[in-house]
Amino acid sequence: MNTSTNSPLPDAFIDFLNKNGLDPSIYTSADTLPRYIRLKPGNEEKVKDIEEELGCKLTVVDWLPNFYSLPPHVHIANSSVYQLGKLYGIDAASGAAVSALNIAPGDHVLDLCAAPGAKLCMILELLGDSGSVTGVDVARHRLAACRTMVQKYGLGNHCRLFVADGTSFSVVPTRGSAASESFDESTLGKKLDIFKEWTSKRPWKERKNAAKARKANLSPLTTQIIDPEIIFYGQQSGVIGCTKDELYQICSDDELSHCGYDKVIVDAECTHDGSIRHVQKFEHWGWETLQRRVLDAERTDDLTNLQFRLLSNGFRLLKAGGLLIYSTCSLTVSQNEGVIERFLLENSSAELQEVDCSHSWPCKSGRIPKTLRFDPLTSQTSGLFVAKFAKLST
Numbered sequence: 001m002n003t004s005t006n007s008p009l010p011d012a013f014i015d016f017l018n019k020n021g022l023d024p025s026i027y028t029s030a031d032t033l034p035r036y037i038r039l040k041p042g043n044e045e046k047v048k049d050i051e052e053e054l055g056c057k058l059t060v061v062d063w064l065p066n067f068y069s070l071p072p073h074v075h076i077a078n079s080s081v082y083q084l085g086k087l088y089g090i091d092a093a094s095g096a097a098v099s100a101l102n103i104a105p106g107d108h109v110l111d112l113c114a115a116p117g118a119k120l121c122m123i124l125e126l127l128g129d130s131g132s133v134t135g136v137d138v139a140r141h142r143l144a145a146c147r148t149m150v151q152k153y154g155l156g157n158h159c160r161l162f163v164a165d166g167t168s169f170s171v172v173p174t175r176g177s178a179a180s181e182s183f184d185e186s187t188l189g190k191k192l193d194i195f196k197e198w199t200s201k202r203p204w205k206e207r208k209n210a211a212k213a214r215k216a217n218l219s220p221l222t223t224q225i226i227d228p229e230i231i232f233y234g235q236q237s238g239v240i241g242c243t244k245d246e247l248y249q250i251c252s253d254d255e256l257s258h259c260g261y262d263k264v265i266v267d268a269e270c271t272h273d274g275s276i277r278h279v280q281k282f283e284h285w286g287w288e289t290l291q292r293r294v295l296d297a298e299r300t301d302d303l304t305n306l307q308f309r310l311l312s313n314g315f316r317l318l319k320a321g322g323l324l325i326y327s328t329c330s331l332t333v334s335q336n337e338g339v340i341e342r343f344l345l346e347n348s349s350a351e352l353q354e355v356d357c358s359h360s361w362p363c364k365s366g367r368i369p370k371t372l373r374f375d376p377l378t379s380q381t382s383g384l385f386v387a388k389f390a391k392l393s394t
Contacts, residue, residue: 010287016273016295020332026376026383027276033376034059034069036092037076038118040153041066041125043086050081063360064095069380085153090118093374093384096363097267097327098122100355100388107131107262108173112166112314115142117149119267124155132237134261135161136169140231147232157234164228166266167309171228172251172259172317174238193244198233253316257393260319268307270330271300274383276376278329300334307339315343315350320393323353327386331375336385337367349392 009017009024017024037058043050044066051058056074061067069092076082076089098119103109103126114120114135123133137143140163150156162171228248233239239247251259271294272278282290293299311326318324326343328335344350354370355361362379363372363386372386 037087038090039066039087091382093381097386100325101263105130109133109263110261111135112266114146117146133159136164136166157236160233160237161231162228167313195239257320260317262322264314264318264324266310266314267327268310270328270335274329274331318391322391324389331383351390353388353390355388
C-alpha cells in the first residue's frame with residue numbers, strides 16, 4: 001500500500017474490511033493524518049519555544065486538554081524538549097480513552113496492558129500527588145520501556161510496574177500508610193522479605209535467581225509469565241515497607257468489591273488494523289505477514305479469547321462502584337462489540353455507561369449504544385474502539 005500513489009490494497013484485506021463494515025479509503029490518509037503530543041503540565045507557557053525548536057505550528061486539540069497536533073512529517077525524538085521530558089507522543093484517541101476514566105485524586109488505577117507507556121504517563125499526570133497507578137504487561141522489554149518513560153518524566157513516585165499475565169494478575173492496590181512512613185534501613189535490611197527503596201542495581205545472585213524463576217514460569221504455548229514480578233515501584237506507591245506476602249496477597253472476589261481498584265483500563269492486544277501507520281508497515285514486511293497477523297481466522301479467535309479474558313480479569317479486580325475502560329486499536333466487530341456482548345452476558349454486575357464528554361469528541365457511535373469508534377477519516381486520529389463499564393454492587 002503506497003498512500004502517496006493510492007495503490008490498491010490486497011483483495012483479501014479489502015474483503016476483510018468489507019465484512020467489518022470498514023471503508024478502505026481510511027488507509028489512504030496517512031500523508032495527512034496529524035501526529036499528536038501531550039505537554040507535561042507546567043509547560044503550557046512554552047508553546048512558542050517548542051514551536052520554534054520543532055519548526056512547526058502546534059495546533060490546540062480543542063476537545064482534549066493539553067493535547068496538540070503536529071504535521072505528519074514532524075518527528076520529536078531528536079528535539080531537546082522531548083529529551084528533557086517536556087512532552088511525549090500519544091495519539092488523541094488514546095488520550096480520549098484515558099480521559100473517559102474520569103480519574104479523581106486518590107484513585108488507585110490499574111493499567112492492565114500498560115506498554116508502551118504513554119497512557120500510563122497520562123494517568124499518572126491526571127492523578128497527581130495521590131493514589132497509585134499499577135502498570136502490568138506480559139512483555140518484559142516493553143514494560144522496561146514504560147519504566148524508562150515514568151522515570152524520564154518524573155512521574156514514578158506513585159507508580160509500580162509488574163511483569164505479569166494480565167489474564168491472571170491478582171495483586172490488589174496497597175491502601176495502607178506504609179509508603180508514607182519513615183523506615184529504618186538497618187532494620188529493613190534484617191528482614192529480606194520487606195521492600196526497601198527501589199533501585200535498578202541488584203546483586204548478581206539475585207538477578208541470577210530472578211532469571212531462573214522467569215525461565216521456569218514461561219508457558220511454552222503462550223510465552224506468558226505465570227507469577228507476577230515487580231520491576232519498579234515509587235516512594236509513594238504503597239510498596240516500601242510491605243512484605244512480599246502483603247504485596248502479593250490474594251483476595252476473594254467478594255473482598256475485591258471492597259479492596260479492588262477504583263479505575264481500570266484494558267487497552268487490549270489486537271490486530272492493530274485501525275492504525276494506518278501499522279498497516280503501512282506490511283508494505284515492507286510483505287502482505288503475507290498481514291495475512292498471518294490480521295486475517296488468519298485461528299489467530300483472530302485466539303485474540304478475541306485473550307481480549308475477553310483480559311477484560312474479565314480487569315473487571316474482577318475492580319471495586320464495586322469503580323469504572324473500567326476497554327479499548328482496542330482494531331476496528332473489527334469481533335474484537336470490539338463481539339467481546340463486549342460476550343462479556344455482558346457473563347457479568348450481570350457490569351453496566352455499560354455513556355462516556356460523559358464524548359458529545360464533543362469527533363467520533364462515531366459503535367454498533368452497541370454508548371460505545372465509541374474513532375477512525376482516521378472521521379476523527380483525524382488513529383482508529384480506536386472505546387467502551388466504559390461501571391461495576392454495580394451485588
